[in-house]
Amino acid sequence: MKQNVYIIGLGLIGASLAIAIKKEHPAIHLTGWDFSEETRKIAQEKHIVDEIPESFENGAQQADVILLAVPIKTSLNYLRQLADLPLKQGVLVTDAGSTKQEIMALAETLPFDFIGGHPMAGSHKSGVLAANGDLFENAYFIFTIPEDEVVAKRVTELQTLFKGTRSKYVLLSSVEHDQITGMLSHFPHIIASGLVNQADVFNQIHPRAKQLAAGGFRDITRIASSDPQMWTDILLSNRESLIALIATWQQQMSEVSEWLSESNRERIFQFFENAKDTRDKLPIHSNGAIPAFYDLFVDVPDKPGAIAEIMSILAEAAISVINVKILETREDIVGVLQITFKTQQDLQEGQSWIEKRTNYPCRLK
Known part of the structure; x- marks a missing residue:
């Protein structure tokens, strides 16, 4: 009997995972669901999935594995709906969200096995038409496993399922995951957006600044072009980590301000020298928390x-x-x-x- 994998959310991530799964496991029956009727139609026409069920509920009840490839808050809502459905015995549910503590806490109360997932890859484009089976190649695919040892052992099932992504698997606790991605992904998005918003106010006074911002400034703030709804959900799901990071950042910027007031050349030089040395040692050809450009x-x-x-x-x-x-x-x-x-x-x-x-x-x- 064919294994039935049900992907909820057929945007860039969900559709790309579907392609990678099918390439490695052609015998798997892929069922897909998306709130957008147009997206569902495209996914089936392009054979990204084998079937679109009559309803969200019908697809879930037939599934052996369920993957939630939707924003964090939407995943939480879907999980609550799944908990009220007569799912298959032994169904394994996972997600592709960017934060893990909130969803893992909910998972502890659910009547089915859940293992958190986070494929750390993305693209300049979004939607089902941007799907790319090679999107996750050499990227890190993080799994957060529950305390239940029996459920935790099922992570090997997901690693086999996602073999076609050619990702590098990493196991982290939900707390460690959110702290790391908070520092390396979520916080940089706040900084980039803050710079753009500050520049927008500045541009009202100095209109020519907008023209000059077309070069390096535009490049270093490009991640500010990300989906506002998605990043609102991410920040609210990782509040504690980000509040601590923002406090540390504010303290550091206060120190830089003091050095400038004091014309402290040595400390300013050390600030830039340390940053240069640290950045120069970062891996060049590895996909990390922020998608490479x-x-x-x-x-x-x-x-x-x-x-x-x-x-x-x-x-x-x-x-x-x-x-x-x-x-x-x-x-x-x-x-x-x-x-x-x-x-x-x-x-x-x-x-x-x-x-x-x-x-x-x-x-x-």
Whole structure:
């Protein structure tokens, strides 16, 4: 009898996991559900899932494994609904949420086995049409297991199910998970959004600032473009960790302010030197808490057809491109072409092809 895997939420993460599961386990029967009728239709037409059930409840009752690939608060609501349904004996439920303490606390009260999951990957795009079976390759896939030893042993079932993601599995407690992702993912999103909001107020006084922000400022704050509803849920689900991190940040910024007031050159230098040394030691080719951005910057000469030439080269090499932007922030040339690729390998191949076929200077940052 085929194993029935039921994926609730067919956006980028849910649909990408579906593709990865089917690639590794073609015999599995994939059922999918999404609140959007259009998304359900697309997922079935593109064969991302094998079946769309008549209702959310019907799909859940037929499932051997249930995956919640929806925002945190939505997952909590779905779990409460699942608890009232006559599910299969031995059903295993998991999720793909960015915080774990709240959902693991609820899981302890549920009448079925639950193991928390968090595939740490994402993309510039969202929705079922952005689905990519290679999205999680070499990314960390975190599992948070309950105190019940019998249920905890079932994590191997999920590791087998998600083998096609080619992820690196990590086991963490829910507390440790939320503290780490709070520092490395959630808190940076707060800082980036705060910078953008402060710049917006500043732009009202200095309108030219918005034009100049098109370069480096836009790049270092790009994660502020994330879904507001999703990040509201994440912050509220990880309040304690983030309140502590914000307090530490405020204290550090107060110290920097004092050093500036005192013209303390030595402490300011140490501040930047330590940051540089720490960042230079970070892994380069590993996917961490924030999705990596594979950008190539090409100096575009002032001549007709230059951009078309570059894109034709990439098309000839069958290299996929996610996004293309022209940055007009330099005075010595007309513009810089910023090309965003899906993977590190695509980036390296794209750079190699462009440099071989043109004399346009390319750089990674």
